[in-house]
Amino acid sequence: MSPPTPDEAWARLREGNRRWASDTAIHPHQDRARRAEAARKQEPYAVVVSCIDSRVAPELVFDTGVGDLLSVRSAAQTIDPLVSGAIEYGPAELGTPLIVVLGHQRCGAVAAAAHALHEQTTLPGHLQDIVEALRPAYRRAHGNVDKMIRINTADVVSKLKSDKLLAARIARKQLKIVGGYYSLDTGQVTRVV
Numbered sequence: 001m002s003p004p005t006p007d008e009a010w011a012r013l014r015e016g017n018r019r020w021a022s023d024t025a026i027h028p029h030q031d032r033a034r035r036a037e038a039a040r041k042q043e044p045y046a047v048v049v050s051c052i053d054s055r056v057a058p059e060l061v062f063d064t065g066v067g068d069l070l071s072v073r074s075a076a077q078t079i080d081p082l083v084s085g086a087i088e089y090g091p092a093e094l095g096t097p098l099i100v101v102l103g104h105q106r107c108g109a110v111a112a113a114a115h116a117l118h119e120q121t122t123l124p125g126h127l128q129d130i131v132e133a134l135r136p137a138y139r140r141a142h143g144n145v146d147k148m149i150r151i152n153t154a155d156v157v158s159k160l161k162s163d164k165l166l167a168a169r170i171a172r173k174q175l176k177i178v179g180g181y182y183s184l185d186t187g188q189v190t191r192v193v
C-alpha cells in the first residue's frame with residue numbers, strides 16, 4: 001500500500017477527531033492482528049507534536065491505534081534540537097507525510113510561563129527552559145494566555161518549516177506541517193495554521 005499524501009493524512013486525522021469529539025470513537029488498529037502486522041513494519045502517517053498534558057493524548061483525540069502516529073510530546077509542545085531530531089525521524093526515515101503541531105486550551109505550561117514572565121520570577125530547574133522557549137509568544141500575546149497558546153503553536157510550525165531536512169521534503173510535496181488547537185471543552189481540533 002502506498003503511503004497517503006499529506007492531505008489524505010490530514011483528512012484521516014480530522015475524521016478521527018470528529019469521531020472522538022462526537023463520542024463515536026471506533027478505536028481502530030488496537031487488536032492482536034494489528035499488533036502482529038505492526039510488529040514487523042511501521043508506516044505511521046503522521047507525527048503529532050503535542051503537550052505532555054494528560055488530557056491531550058494524540059492517539060485518543062484523533063481516534064487512532066497501533067502504528068498510526070509518531071507522538072512527540074513536550075511541555076507546551078516546545079522544541080529544542082533533541083526534540084527536532086525526534087520529529088525529523090518520521091519524515092526522513094519512514095516517509096511520514098504529515099506533521100501536526102497541536103496546542104491546547106488552558107495549557108498549564110503556557111499559563112505558568114506567562115505568570116513567571118509577568119512576575120519576572122525564575123522557575124526552578126529546567127522549568128525555566130520552558131519559560132524561555134515561550135518568551136517570544138508571551139511578548140506578542142500581550143497577556144492573553146489563549147492567544148499565547150495559538151502564537152506559540154504557529155511559532156513551532158514556522159520553526160519546523162525552516163528545518164533544513166524538513167524544508168526539502170516540503171519543497172518536494174512529500175510533507176506538510178500544520179498547526180492545530182485542541183479544545184478541552186469540545187474535544188475538537190481546529191486549524192491554527
Ligand SMILES: [Zn+2]
Pocket residue numbers: 051052053075076104106107108109110
Ligand atoms: Zn499543555
